Amino acid sequence: GAGVSQSPSNKVTEKGKDVELRCxxxxxxxxxxxxxxxxxxxxxxxxxxxxxxxxxxxxxxSDRFSAERTGESVSTLTIQRTQQExxxxxxxxxxxxxxxxxxxxxxxxxxxxxxVL
Amino acid sequence: SQQGEEDxxxxxxxxxxxxxxxxxxxxxxxxxxxxxxxxxxxxVHLILIRSNEREKHSGRLRxxxxxxxxxSSLLITASRAADTAxxxxxxxxxxxxxxxxxxxxxxxxxxxx
Numbered sequence: 001g002a003g004v005s006q007s008p009s010n011k012v013t014e015k016g017k018d019v020e021l022r023c024x025x026x027x028x029x030x031x032x033x034x035x036x037x038x039x040x041x042x043x044x045x046x047x048x049x050x051x052x053x054x055x056x057x058x059x060x061x062s063d064r065f066s067a068e069r070t071g072e073s074v075s076t077l078t079i080q081r082t083q084q085e086x087x088x089x090x091x092x093x094x095x096x097x098x099x100x101x102x103x104x105x106x107x108x109x110x111x112x113x114x115x116v117l
Numbered sequence: 118s119q120q121g122e123e124d125x126x127x128x129x130x131x132x133x134x135x136x137x138x139x140x141x142x143x144x145x146x147x148x149x150x151x152x153x154x155x156x157x158x159x160x161v162h163l164i165l166i167r168s169n170e171r172e173k174h175s176g177r178l179r180x181x182x183x184x185x186x187x188x189s190s191l192l193i194t195a196s197r198a199a200d201t202a203x204x205x206x207x208x209x210x211x212x213x214x215x216x217x218x219x220x221x222x223x224x225x226x227x228x229x230x
Contacts, residue, residue: 004159033217042205043160043220056217091159104209104218105150108159 002026006092006109013082014117021077021112025094031104032069034077035091036061037111043091049075082116089113122222123206129227136193138224140206141186147209149182150218151191154203163191163204193226201228 005024013019025032034046045059049069060066064082069075079086093106123140130136140149148167152160166173166182166189173180179192193200203225207218 035220042222045217045219048217089158093160104148105162105165106152106160106207106218108161110159 004092004094004107004109006090006112008112009110010113010115012115012117015084016081018078018080019082019114021079021090021092021114023075023077023092023094023109025073025075025092026096026107028072029094029096029107030072031095032072032075033093033095033106034067034075035093036088037091038088046077046090079114082114084116087114087116123204123224125224126222127225127227129229130196132196132198132228132230134196136196136200136226136228138191138204138226140189140191140221142189142206142208142221143187144208144210146184149180149189150207151178151180151189152205152207152220154205154223160205196228198228198230200226202226 004026007022011019030051032049035043036046037043047060047067048056064080067075067077089111091108091111093108095104095106123138128136146168148165150165151163153163154160164175164178164180166180168184171182177194182189189206203223205223206221209218
């Protein structure tokens with residue numbers, strides 16, 4: 001597609017429920033990132049996918065968070081047993097250049113705003 | 118933890134004035150980038166400066182990089198109301214095989230018409 005697409009744009013859920021957030025990157029972009037942004041805060045790195053290499057999961061805050069990506073296409077971020085502190089905007093970004101290729105210029109999606117009641 | 122930190126955290130200026138934001142980082146980098154964010158949603162890439170460059174221009178934007186001080190500045194000249202946004206710097210470390218981008222804490226810029 002022309003840009004990075006994220007769904008849903010807004011999600012309200014009850015504490016303890018599981019949620020799935022989806023990201024469709026730009027076709028041909030080998031790298032894909034998930035970031036979390038709490039209200040008024042900066043971007044918190046969660047996970048980084050680059051082609052068939054093992055993902056960098058060093059930013060995932062707990063084992064309730066997981067993400068998958070099939071090849072160089074869609075990625076899903078799953079949050080199990082959601083807590084109120086998970087409320088944030090979850091941003092996905094993709095780039096044409098990844099590991100060892102130099103500059104990574106990211107194209108961001110509009111984000112998925114998650115509210116946990 | 119954040120690799121970069123911007124200052125000031127917030128800046129308000131009159132339309133037409135110049136706005137300067139600074140970014141400091143901790144480790145050696147390949148490149149430094151600046152992004153803009155409107156309305157708390159997706160970020161938009163503004164400009165990239167490589168570690169062997171000292172200054173770069175793009176329209177009303179001027180970026181400088183001082184690798185000895187591990188700092189960068191973003192200057193927006195002749196500011197407009199539409200420049201109101203949050204601005205973030207982002208760096209990718211020189212660790213081989215780990216070029217993920219890490220973002221700073223951001224500067225919230227308000228242009229007063």
